[in-house]
């Protein structure tokens with residue numbers, strides 16, 4: 001685990017501890033702190049220890065000097081945007097470290113910066129094949145274990161808290177928001193497609209998901225060990241990086257289409273093309289958490305007033321103000337509707353029993369799902385790729401000739 005990965009992990013854990021403490025759940029803070037210290041003690045890994053030594057004082061300083069409203073009243077949109085931006089920054093630093101590592105491999109010198117394993121999160125097909133290998137063959141891939149783990153962690157977020165990964169964590173979603181905001185500065189009009197076109201476009205991401213499933217499910221179990229031991233799999237991440245760094249004409253046209261889509265319609269890429277959005281949308285039906293409207297408090301039924309602030313705030317164009325439960329696969333649990341509602345008791349993210357989960361609670365759930373699994377796996381020795389640098393160095397020299 002690289003230092004950037006360790007620091008992101010420890011900052012997330014310390015923030016969970018702070019949120020628990022500020023919410024009056026001191027036991028939660030103590031448990032998180034003990035788990036973090038325990039992880040350092042078990043691993044005896046200096047980047048993890050240093051990360052804890054940085055994250056813990058930062059958290060204590062925040063506890064002492066941060067304004068009270070930051071601790072207790074932090075707004076939904078501020079918290080969500082802060083989370084998205086910090087995770088995107090972490091990923092940006094990870095990408096720089098990965099590029100330096102890859103350039104050194106290409107130059108034939110032993111990298112002085114390690115490869116951050118979390119980049120394997122960008123290998124969803126490899127992750128799917130690895131998960132299939134675990135389930136059908138009890139075979140645990142040691143080449144890119146982080147691919148299976150990150151895929152499992154993201155799927156877990158879908159089961160627990162709907163598409164909160166899309167709304168609160170995904171850097172592509174954040175980039176799409178910026179692109180859309182930029183377009184709106186120059187072309188003010190909403191350019192959403194009509195409903196008759198919107199639905200088939202939304203189905204595109206499910207078609208892409210089907211294609212990915214076809215590749216993973218279609219690979220015979222007996223072929224999987226050969227694939228996982230093959231040279232292609234050893235440098236699948238480098239192949240992917242090369243694909244992005246040296247795009248052909250068709251790839252460039254696809255990139256342009258994706259950018260245009262994100263600028264044209266808010267969350268256009270997430271809504272129409274992203275296969276992660278598709279699978280999380282499907283899993284979100286199983287999530288016990290839903291946006292629920294309480295008609296006893298909503299201004300419409302309780303006061304007979306006209307109100308549709310929740311609907312107008314929704315970036316996914318979901319009609320919230322006429323529903324009691326939002327079940328849409330497009331709901332990203334972003335809670336913008338909740339933030340926009342003038343009656344705090346009228347709208348919230350809750351269980352069927354009515355038990356509400358605050359935006360801070362949602363973030364804790366999401367961060368735990370995203371980070372607890374990789375940390376546990378790291379401690380169990382199933383995170384870091386076991387492919388030696390010299391093998392990757394040899395293969396990167398002939399990368400164009402390595403096929404599967």
Ligand code: SF4
Nearest residue numbers: 314331332334335337
């Ligand atoms: S319904 Fe609410 S939580 Fe869901 S996407 Fe719309 S604004 Fe976000």
Ligand code: SF4
Nearest residue numbers: 298299307310321341
């Ligand atoms: S914004 Fe709140 S009060 Fe207004 S319709 Fe939506 S749930 Fe009801």
